[in-house]
Amino acid sequence: MGRKLLLEHINVPGINTFDVYRSKGGYASVEKALKTMSPEEIVEEVKKSGLRGRGGAGFPTGMKWSFLAKPEGVERYLVCNADESEPGTFKDRYLMTYIPHLLIEGMIVASFALGAKTSYIYVRGEMMPQIRILERAIAEAKAKGFLGKNILGSGYDLELYVQPGGGAYICGEETALLESLEGKRGNPRIKPPFPAIAGLYGCPTVVNNVESIAAVVPIINEGGEEYSKLGIGRSTGTKLISAGGNVKKPGVYEIDLGLPVEEFLYSDEYCGGIANGKRLKAVVAGGSSVPILPANLFLKTINNEPRLMSYESLSDGGFVSGTMMGSGGFIAYDEDQCIVRNTWNFTRFYHHESCGQCSPCREGTGWMEKVLHRLEHGHGRMSDMDLLVDVSKKIEGNTICPLGDAAAWPVASAIRHFRDEFEWHVTHGAEAVTRNFGLAHYADPLPKPEVLA
Amino acid sequence: MKVTIDGIPVEVEPGTSILNAARQIGGDIVPPAMCYYSKLEGSGGKCRTCLVKVTKGSEKDPRPMPKLVASCRTGVMDGMEVQNITSPEVIEARKGIVEMLLINHPLDCPVCDQAGECHLQDLGFEHGAAKTRYEFDRRTFERIDIGDKIQLHMTRCILCYRCVFTADQITNTRLHGILNRGDHSEISTYISKAVDNDFSGNVIDVCPVGALTDKTFRFKNRVWFTKPVQAHRDCDKCCGKTTLWYKGEDVIRVTGRKDVYGEVEEFICNTCRFDKKKTADWVIEGPSKVSHKSVISSNHYEFTPLPVVKTNPVLLEANKEQFERDTRL
Numbered sequence: 095m096g097r098k099l100l101l102e103h104i105n106v107p108g109i110n111t112f113d114v115y116r117s118k119g120g121y122a123s124v125e126k127a128l129k130t131m132s133p134e135e136i137v138e139e140v141k142k143s144g145l146r147g148r149g150g151a152g153f154p155t156g157m158k159w160s161f162l163a164k165p166e167g168v169e170r171y172l173v174c175n176a177d178e179s180e181p182g183t184f185k186d187r188y189l190m191t192y193i194p195h196l197l198i199e200g201m202i203v204a205s206f207a208l209g210a211k212t213s214y215i216y217v218r219g220e221m222m223p224q225i226r227i228l229e230r231a232i233a234e235a236k237a238k239g240f241l242g243k244n245i246l247g248s249g250y251d252l253e254l255y256v257q258p259g260g261g262a263y264i265c266g267e268e269t270a271l272l273e274s275l276e277g278k279r280g281n282p283r284i285k286p287p288f289p290a291i292a293g294l295y296g297c298p299t300v301v302n303n304v305e306s307i308a309a310v311v312p313i314i315n316e317g318g319e320e321y322s323k324l325g326i327g328r329s330t331g332t333k334l335i336s337a338g339g340n341v342k343k344p345g346v347y348e349i350d351l352g353l354p355v356e357e358f359l360y361s362d363e364y365c366g367g368i369a370n371g372k373r374l375k376a377v378v379a380g381g382s383s384v385p386i387l388p389a390n391l392f393l394k395t396i397n398n399e400p401r402l403m404s405y406e407s408l409s410d411g412g413f414v415s416g417t418m419m420g421s422g423g424f425i426a427y428d429e430d431q432c433i434v435r436n437t438w439n440f441t442r443f444y445h446h447e448s449c450g451q452c453s454p455c456r457e458g459t460g461w462m463e464k465v466l467h468r469l470e471h472g473h474g475r476m477s478d479m480d481l482l483v484d485v486s487k488k489i490e491g492n493t494i495c496p497l498g499d500a501a502a503w504p505v506a507s508a509i510r511h512f513r514d515e516f517e518w519h520v521t522h523g524a525e526a527v528t529r530n531f532g533l534a535h536y537a538d539p540l541p542k543p544e545v546l547a
Numbered sequence: 548m549k550v551t552i553d554g555i556p557v558e559v560e561p562g563t564s565i566l567n568a569a570r571q572i573g574g575d576i577v578p579p580a581m582c583y584y585s586k587l588e589g590s591g592g593k594c595r596t597c598l599v600k601v602t603k604g605s606e607k608d609p610r611p612m613p614k615l616v617a618s619c620r621t622g623v624m625d626g627m628e629v630q631n632i633t634s635p636e637v638i639e640a641r642k643g644i645v646e647m648l649l650i651n652h653p654l655d656c657p658v659c660d661q662a663g664e665c666h667l668q669d670l671g672f673e674h675g676a677a678k679t680r681y682e683f684d685r686r687t688f689e690r691i692d693i694g695d696k697i698q699l700h701m702t703r704c705i706l707c708y709r710c711v712f713t714a715d716q717i718t719n720t721r722l723h724g725i726l727n728r729g730d731h732s733e734i735s736t737y738i739s740k741a742v743d744n745d746f747s748g749n750v751i752d753v754c755p756v757g758a759l760t761d762k763t764f765r766f767k768n769r770v771w772f773t774k775p776v777q778a779h780r781d782c783d784k785c786c787g788k789t790t791l792w793y794k795g796e797d798v799i800r801v802t803g804r805k806d807v808y809g810e811v812e813e814f815i816c817n818t819c820r821f822d823k824k825k826t827a828d829w830v831i832e833g834p835s836k837v838s839h840k841s842v843i844s845s846n847h848y849e850f851t852p853l854p855v856v857k858t859n860p861v862l863l864e865a866n867k868e869q870f871e872r873d874t875r876l
Contacts, residue, residue, distance in 0.1 A: 262728070279725060284592040284620045450706060450725070450732035452593050457647040460730040464683045481680060488643030491614045492595050 096350035097324065099312040099332050100305070104192055110227065112234035115195040121240055123314035127203045128248040131314075136207035140310060142318030144330035149175060149266075149303030150381065150421040151496075152405050155310075161290040162208055163298040171299040172210040173275065174201060174307055176217040176224075177259050177266040180381035181443055182423030185334035186304035188346040190217075190224040194231040198254065200307035202240060203314055205252050208300055212253050216271050219261035228256045263447035267495045268301040269293075270449065281451045282495035303421075305334055326352030329404035333422055339378075340428035342366035351404045355379075356393055358403055359426065372428035375536050376512070379408055380420020382440045383500030385507030386433070387417050388536035398540060413507065429533035434519050434526075437508040438466035444501035455498040458489040462505055469516060472523030479509050479516050512536070548625045552576055552599075553633045565618035565629055566597055570808065576631050577808075579641075579670050581648070581755050582707035583619035584810055590712050591619035594705065595644050596670060600637050603628035615640055638674075645674045650681040651730060652756075653702050661757030663770040663842045666809055667705060688733060694741040696762050696821050697751060701733045704758035710734060710750035717814055718744040734758070745784055748820040752803045752811050763821055764792075764800040771842045773799060775835035780828055784816035790835055791826075798824045807838065 098104075108114040115121070127136055141156030162170065174197070178186040190197060197215070205213045217225050232254050235241045243251050257275055259265045265274045269283035272294045293299025309331060313321045322330045329351040338344045341359070343366040349358060358364045359374070368374050374389040393401060396415040401407050405419045427436065445459040462485055468474050486502035493499070509516060514534065519526040548561050550568045553576045559568045567585070569577045578599055583591030591597075597619050601612040606626030615637060618629070631637055649671055656662040688701035706725070711734070714723035722742050726735040736742050742750075751759050773792040780787045792800040801820050803811030823829065837844040 264728075284617065445729060448729040450727075450729045451708075452595050453647050453705065454595055454644055456706065456730050456732075457650050461647075461650060461681060461683075485643075488640065488647065492598060492640055492644065494592060494617075 096332065096348070096353065098348050099321075099324075100189065100196065100308050100334065101193070101346075101348045109193055110191075110195070110231070112195060112231070112238060115193070116238075119315075120195055121199050121235075123311045124199055124202050124240060125246060127206055127314050128246050128250060133207045133209055136203065136314065139318040140207070140313055143313045143321040144318075144325075144328060145306065145309055145313060145321070146329065146405060147303060148305035148309065148333065148421070150180070150383070150418075152419055155302065155306050158290070158302070159204075159208060159300060161288075162300055163291050164209070165298070169212070169295075169297045170208055170210045171294045171297055172201065172205045172208050172213040173268075173271065173294060173299055173301045174213070174215040174304055175266060175268065175271055175301050176215055176221070176304045177262075177271060178304070178421070179218055179261075179263040179266055179447075180383065180421050180423050181440065182338055182378060182425045183336055183381045183421045184338075185336045185346050185422055187221060187224060188336070189304055189308060189334065190221070190228060194224075194227050195235065196308045196311060197228070197304055198231055198235050198241075200310045201254055202235075202245070202252060203310050204300075204302065204307050205254075206250055207310075210300075211251055212255070214275060214294075215254070215256045216265070216275055217256060217258055218265075219259045222258070225256055225258050232256065262449075263443075264449040264495070264497060267497065270495065271301060272299060281449050282497075284494055305422075324350050326402060326404050327406055329406060329419075333403070333419075335403070335422045335424050337365050337424045337426070339424075339426040340369050340372065340431070341426050342369045349403055351402075352407075353403045355401045355403055358424075359393075365424075365426070368426065368428050370428075372430065373533055373537055374426060375429045375431060375533050376427040376433060378423070378425040378427075378504075379417045381423030382425075382443065383496075383503060384418040384420040385413055385416070385503050386436075386511065387415075387507070388511050390537055390540050391415050391511065392417070394540055396540065397543065413503070414510075417507075430530055432470075432530045433508055433512045433515050434466065434470050437505055438463065438470045440504045441466050441501065444497065448497060448501070449495075452492075452494045452498070454489045455493045455501065458485050458498070459501045461485055462501070466505070469519050470526075472519065472526045474516075474520045474523070476517065476520050478520070479513060482506075483509055548623055550623045550627045550629065552629045553631050559623055561623075563623050564591075565599060565601075565616075565621050565623055565627075566591075568623050569618065569629075569631065578618050578631055579666075579674065580619055580808070581666055581670065581705060582709060584709050584712070584753055585808075586810060586814070587709060587712040587716060587753070590707075590709055592617045594648070594707055596641060596648075596674075598637060598640050598644070600630040600634045601627060602630055602634075641674050642676065645670055646676060646679070646681075648705050649675060649679065651686050652705065653685060653687070655703070659703065659757040660760045660765055660770075661703075661754075664809075665757060666755035686730060691736075692741070692762070693736050693750075693759075694743060694747065696748065696817065697742070698760050698762050698765060699734060699736075700758050700760065702758075703756050704734055705756055706732060706734070707755055709753040709755070710759060713750050713753050713814075714742065714744075714747070717746045717749055718742070720744060723750070745816050745818070746814060748817045749803070749811070749814045751820075752805070752814075755809070761800060761820075763824075767799050768794050771845055773843075775837060775843065777804065777832040777835050778829035779832065780819065780823065780830060782816060782819055785819060786813045786815070787819060788813060789815055789819055789829075791829060791831075796826070798826060798829075804835075 103118045145155045146152045265280040270280045274280035289299040360367045377392040395410045409416045441463045445463040450456045486506040489498045490502040515531045578597035581594035598615040599618040605624030691699045776791045778791045791798045
């Protein structure tokens with residue numbers, strides 16, 4: 095049983111209201127931070143904690159904060175990225191729905207640390223209920239004096255706004271989010287300049303994921319040292335994982351980073367194994383953009399060591415035999431799932447969500463989608479696999495924002511690990527539309543690495 | 548600041564982009580640019596054809612950049628070393644991007660007014676593959692009239708955003724932008740509102756492909772049958788310096804003066820562009836220089852043709868024989 099830092103009181107009735115949240119020790123970090131700490135001390139504490147961005151890239155949050163330019167007389171902004179739209183990820187929505195005050199508490203502390211007088215929570219347009227929940231929570235906090243002018247008599251003013259987006263995946267990219275927040279079309283900006291230098295309205299801006307900001311609360315309450323003791327290596331603290339797919343108990347779980355994936359997948363405390371007594375075929379470990387792995391490579395690394403839920407262990411083996419932590423959208427596939435169909439589905443999503451600004455992503459995602467559609471429906475050719483790999487390589491790294499990479503990785507990895515299933519779709523075109531390839535050898539134990547004399 | 552591009556060193560001002568540094572050197576090492584337009588602020592970075600490899604970041608920080616960078620939007624650093632045509636990686640990436648740009652392009656060059664002065668044609672010719680691997684339907688759009696002088700054929704568009712920036716920065720009202728997302732996004736005058744502005748015609752000049760065409764010139768002629776002539780007139784709205792395109796004695800098109808990279812020197816107004824189509828309206832300066840590589844130069848001789856030899860005895864004899872053979876029957 096790991097320690098719960100974010101979801102400790104999630105089952106307390108009425109925790110979404112200010113009074114219950116406060117009675118459970120809520121807003122203690124605001125009091126501590128505003129009354130006893132300086133902004134620099136908070137940044138230092140977050141740095142010490144080793145907290146890494148929970149939105150996908152895993153960049154150390156404290157480092158990001160310390161990069162923020164601080165010119166005199168220019169506003170600084172903190173923007174919370176709640177445009178969670180990655181297929182498979184639903185942790186931020188869960189957090190905002192059930193324990194909204196945690197996010198607001200984190201926002202106050204983080205804004206104070208960065209010296210922001212105005213902060214925004216950019217929520218995806220589809221999450222209308224969450225927007226209302228957050229707005230109500232902000233109103234409650236304001237009425238109790240935790241927001242607005244002169245918070246808790248410390249002389250610090252903060253206005254917090256919730257901004258609904260238009261429901262575009264691309265607006266989860268930080269510069270596209272800022273464009274959208276400014277009221278423009280949500281196209282990613284060309285970097286540099288980075289938001290830390292010129293972000294919202296040309297002012298220095300920090301964009302953080304919901305979970306990263308919420309994690310600031312336990313860091314301030316308990317101290318960065320204490321927080322960094324949880325987890326393993328450079329993956330410190332706890333992480334929300336939204337488990338979905340063919341697991342017995344899908345849902346949002348808070349785990350200590352470093353938990354073995356086998357335990358996460360099969361223990362009754364977490365996912366409880368694969369539903370309906372089936373066997374595991376493949377796993378997408380961190381949302382649709384990360385490489386998909388077959389069961390055997392997911393449970394064990396290429397060196398036959400057990401894989402752990404941590405940034406390092408999941409990416410062990412690079413893109414050849416590893417994957418990424420991503421945003422924690424854990425999707426498990428049982429033996430009856432078709433990888434070709436799944437890859438097509440993901441690519442269809444990226445085709446639909448590409449902003450259309452730069453050419454490789456705009457044209458390449460549509461091309462891959464059409465080829466995969468053909469493969470899935472039994473009209474594919476043997477050359478299609480090489481074509482897909484080649485197109486994905488031409489997209490990867492050549493685009494303005496990471497959406498191109500996110501679209502290319504699932505396709506390239508699916509073909510890398512499941513090539514025989516793709517080939518079967520070509521050789522048995524008519525059969526492929528009526529039944530699935532099955533588990534095949536994807537859960538077989540990994541071969542022992544040959545020892546070279 | 549000293550930059551080395553493909554082994555050629557050049558001294559440039561701080562703040563210059565890699566592309567502009569390469570343009571100062573000139574020649575084959577200049578990366579192609581489909582979306583960058585030096586006269587438009589904020590343009591560039593979108594088409595990705597100008598990707599280059601930075602093998603040495605700067606004198607202070609000699610680490611190479613991890614990814615290929617868009618040379619039009621990356622500033623130079625002192626001591627930077629850049630590879631363009633000497634890097635196989637760049638050539639490969641550029642080939643891929645040209646292929647991507649062409650998969651949804653209709654390739655209707657035989658009936659396209661831009662053919663002969665189209666940047667995409669040049670780009671495809673220089674960097675593309677001869678065949679396509681794309682086997683699906685290409686996206687198509689209905690043609691839209693933007694006002695009575697400009698036609699938008701979205702099917703040919705490569706979404707470089709140049710016209711959007713033009714409408715934004717040169718004209719006073721912004722009725723021009725992008726609708727939708729991804730490969731179905733389209734240039735639009737905001738919900739088909741006609742652009743009625745004195746400088747709206749410039750979107751034709753900035754368009755690298757045949758998506759925005761001049762309706763007064765549409766289907767009148769192929770550009771390589773017309774002859775460009777520099778001319779000017781007194782105009783109260785713009786500089787009045789233009790290029791007239793002659794077919795015989797008639798001016799059939801007026802455009803801005805373009806440099807070697809296809810960028811206009813100065814933007815011109817709609818009166819000059821659409822209404823002044825008589826030689827009498829203009830002061831002729833002389834023929835425009837056209838690169839010998841351009842198809843436009845193919846029918847124009849800058850030297851006097853060789854005199855026809857009428858008294859060649861060999862030819863006279865041959866002609867006589869031919870005449871007799873033909874008339875014997």
